[in-house]
Amino acid sequence: MNIIESLQWRYATKKFDPSRLLPNEKIDILAQAFNLTATSYGLQPLRLVIIQNKKLQQELTKHSWNQHQVADASHLLILCIEKRVAETFITKHFENVKAIRNTDDTILDPFKQQLITSFKDKPKEDITNWAAKQAYLAMGNLLTVCATEQIDACPMEGFIPEKYDEILNLSENDLSSVLVLPVGYRAEDDMFSKLQKVRRNMGETVIYHNADN
Numbered sequence: 001m002n003i004i005e006s007l008q009w010r011y012a013t014k015k016f017d018p019s020r021l022l023p024n025e026k027i028d029i030l031a032q033a034f035n036l037t038a039t040s041y042g043l044q045p046l047r048l049v050i051i052q053n054k055k056l057q058q059e060l061t062k063h064s065w066n067q068h069q070v071a072d073a074s075h076l077l078i079l080c081i082e083k084r085v086a087e088t089f090i091t092k093h094f095e096n097v098k099a100i101r102n103t104d105d106t107i108l109d110p111f112k113q114q115l116i117t118s119f120k121d122k123p124k125e126d127i128t129n130w131a132a133k134q135a136y137l138a139m140g141n142l143l144t145v146c147a148t149e150q151i152d153a154c155p156m157e158g159f160i161p162e163k164y165d166e167i168l169n170l171s172e173n174d175l176s177s178v179l180v181l182p183v184g185y186r187a188e189d190d191m192f193s194k195l196q197k198v199r200r201n202m203g204e205t206v207i208y209h210n211a212d213n
Contacts, residue, residue, distance in 0.1 A: 009150070011192060013193070016187055034141070054071070064180065076180065081178050086120075
């Protein structure tokens with residue numbers, strides 16, 4: 001399939017085949033795609049939790065409004081944000097830039113100090129909202145990769161983050177869950193897989209400003 005055909009094939013899977021597991025190489029592709037997602041300033045204030053444990057998935061289903069995709073999916077991906085984006089976090093990023101690109105400190109320091117000052121002055125709520133937006137960028141990227149790799153997925157906001165954080169001990173690592181993505185293979189009897197995709201006409205959603213206009 002080309003990319004458009006893949007996106008036409010993709011849908012929010014309502015029923016997974018619990019007997020089918022994604023191979024490790026597919027999960028590795030998703031993990032790499034997550035890590036390669038574009039983020040603001042390149043800071044990556046995100047972590048990805050990958051679960052392949054039916055008992056744990058079943059427990060999390062209770063805190064996902066009983067959406068059975070969580071239990072039946074091959075794997076459950078949980079997109080989390082860093083609860084603190086402080087000086088040490090920003091400094092570590094720039095140390096990584098220096099190590100990989102061998103960029104001199106005289107070039108890096110002005111931008112590093114600008115970010116440290118900016119984040120120090122931001123209210124915690126603003127930082128949380130900023131980080132959550134990065135998680136949505138990652139979710140969009142993962143959905144496209146799932147489509148190209150013929151991996152079924154269902155993006156979800158319908159869960160109780162506090163319960164996920166508690167069960168997975170996320171707070172101990174200064175993380176907070178934001179989005180959930182069950183992945184696997186659609187069940188043969190998922191009626192939604194046969195439905196035609198419904199989208200607004202492109203003339204209503206895309207605006208062109210051409211040089212000749």
